[in-house]
Amino acid sequence: MHPGSQPPADDTAFIIFLGIGFLIVGIIYIMPSIVAFRRDHPNRWIILVINVAFGGTIIGWGIALVWAMRAAHRVGSTGSGGESGLNLFINDVKKIQVIEPPPLPQTSLSHELERLHDLLVRGAISQIEFDGLKAKLLGTAPLR
Structure with a gap:
């Protein structure tokens, strides 16, 4: 050419x-x-x-x-992370609400003293430990 x-x-x-x-x-x-x-x-x-x-x-x-x-068009909302459950096929957008846990119940002084006495009776704590914890609970200095 x-x-x-x-x-x-x-x-x-x-x-x-x-x-x-x-x-x-x-x-x-x-x-x-x-x-x-x-x-x-x-x-x-x-x-x-x-x-x-x-x-x-x-x-x-x-x-x-x-x-x-796969998984591009799903009808309705799902509670899991996508069709696979692992959020692999669709990035689910789900609103969540964070709720503060309820506060722990306050135990009364008498219940705490009963609990300490029960620990003493079962032998879990010694008399010295019992006296120290009781004094701390009552807000007084332990007796020695």
């Missing part, structure tokens, strides 16, 4: 055929991303990254396609 001359017709047909082939392969390659964006999947950008980075392998392409097609 000389400069300025036209390529033969069969070369032009081959280039067009090759271009259409690359276009079809490219569309198939990014199909998981197309599905994710068309379904407005909450993790569509992550699916796009996985599709572009690992789509050349059949496994990466398959993972991206399955993820794009």
Whole structure:
């Protein structure tokens, strides 16, 4: 082929055929991303990254396609973390309310003294420990 001359017709047909082939392969390659964006999947950008980075392998392409097609449209609210229970397929947004635990019940002085006496009777504490704890409870100095 000389400069300025036209390529033969069969070369032009081959280039067009090759271009259409690359276009079809490219569309198939990014199909998981197309599905994710068309379904407005909450993790569509992550699916796009996985599709572009690992789509050349059949496994990466398959993972991206399955993820794009799963759990994007669920009706109603769920109490668990997504369809898997682990919040893998959809980032659930769930409002929670933090409630302060009720305060511990205050024990009366007589109950505390009974408890200390019970510990003394069972032998869990000695008489000296009992006297010290009782004095601390009553707010007086222990007798020595």
